[in-house]
Amino acid sequence: MLYKKYASSMFGICLRYCKKRAEAEDVLQEAFIKIFSSIGSYRSDGSFEGWLKRIVVNTALNYYKSNLKRCFDESIDEMNDSHMPTAQVNETDLSMQDLMRMINSLSDGYRMVFNLYAIEGYSHKEIGEMLNISENTSKSQLSRARVILQNKILEFRKMFINN
């Protein structure tokens, strides 16, 4: 069954793009409705999983774009300490959960751009077109996201050492 086979991997993508689990479930639900509605339009040019992934990512971006609340959200405190790592490992052995928490603590714009550029591998030009922003904005968002993540890893390391 299509859903059973791909639900967990697609949910992983949703979790990267969304701040909360409930939002990720909404996005996954919407994405699967789109998938089942337009499965006839799939051409076997690329991999089926790639096609599914593109739909999930686009749904997540649309969710982000359409959510005006987020547009007017105050900047999230990037030094939020509520997501402190629990694993006792050095910086190279950060767990997936810790990394996921770090990504989720980023504000929407940073998180989207970082996910698209660093993990999905889109260029700044493509990201600009996808999010209706300029290339420079995409670059600055990525740069700031990296700085924030870097600080978070350092914080994590400090805490780990102090403990």
Added chain:
Amino acid sequence: MFENNNIDDIFKKRLGNFQEEPSEELWLNVEKKLWLKKVLRISRYFIIGACLVFVATLTYVSVNNKKDHNTPLNNSKQEEKIIAQNNKSTEVIKSENTNHTTALSDSKSTPINDAAKKETSQTTVTNKAKTSPSDTDNQFKTKVDYSSVAKNNKKVKENKKLQVAENLKKNNAPKTNREESQTQGSEKTKENSSDIKINDKEFAQRVEKENLPVKTETSQTASNNVQEQALKNAANPQSQTEVAKTKVEGSNKDLSKNEINKSDGNKNETAKSSTSKAPVSNKINQTEAFKSAYEILFYIMPSYTSKTLSGLSQDEINFRNANEKKHIFLNYGLEFRYRISNFTIETGLIQTQSGEKNNYDYKRLGSVDTTGSHNDIHLVSYIDPQNSNNTIVTFDSTWIKVADSTFANAKLSNVNVIKYIEIPVKIGYVFNVNRHQFGINGGVSCALLSQVSVSLYDNETKEIRQITKKDNMYKKTMWSYNVSLSYSYLIGRKTSVFIQSGFKKNLNSVLNNSSTKQTYQFIDTKVGIMVKL
């Protein structure tokens, strides 16, 4: 410590294939939504189909009604029916008139019709004798006696025919003056009757043509009376001449006087009714113009648009309300209206717009400088458990790149426009006061998104985002309810001007897949022309 690429790599390697099981309810929700979508897709086609069938039926019914009203006398079968129905009333008068003539012509009896006249005079006597004070009895008896009178008339006609046949046989036989005058008179009356028939038919047709399609009972009876009178005259011209005769000759006879008065009364009544019907029909024309079964409305519609936000904090709502103002849009449309008695059903196509006027004063991201960097040195201490728990103190240096952003003040003033093609379905009630018509209606409408031209301030990127229809941010189908009051004034036979003030409110949010709910409400005024079809 961490290069940019390293950070990217760490996240890519670890999270690139990150998997987690979603909750079990999710699949049930997906199934439910897919089913709903399927039902909605089917119901959409059903609604459109039902609307088309409804409009087609209304058109068919209204066109047929129009035909029925326009061709009552052209249809020979209908004409015969009308004549057959009207004969009853006309022949009652005929019988009375015939009675007068037979009564009057007793003194100057002709040898040919003696037998028949005797019989008719007998019936006249019986009529008079049986005439009771009560009108009802009178009417009843007259109706009962009608058959015998009609028989007598038939006999008289047959005798006349026989006489004419005899005369033809005789050929050269000299005619008496009286006979000549009689035959001439009968021929003339025949000619006259045929002329009258034609004239009255024409008149009836003219009346029918000039009058608007009649629906109400009063107007129908009015037109029926006109037709009836015309047909009476056409069917019974002899009675008029005979009654005229009695006016001259019957002045000395009391009985015939009464009869003449009666018949005069009848004539006067019919004359009165025919004369009094003219203004009535004019009045009907004025009001009937509003009673067309099918009407089309063209209008422009200034619409004062405001929005309601929910799902946001009060501060955010205040911020947006302060920067996004209410706006007046100019819409236009056409509607079809079908009227059944005082009730109306309307549908149509309207181009509607919603949106707001933006006045943002914001800081714009000018440029980003990513060349800056510095060496970040930290003093780090930790306990070395392997070496008798001694504290180790070291320096940790990190080369950190810094991105500096430059912001500039900017202002934005534009109008956000979301355009729809709207299909309303409304029911209403209207009533007429002479040329004025007042009404109330209400219903629901389905609007299909046609264009989006929106600019919104993004607090994160500090930039204005341009949103179009492609962004899929706005719902493609919007549902609304509306109520309105209308007034129209008849300016021509088929045309009236109208003004309609209404209130409309969205039933669903304009935003797609968003926790923020944004609905618009409209106060609009339609001004336009209503034309009867």
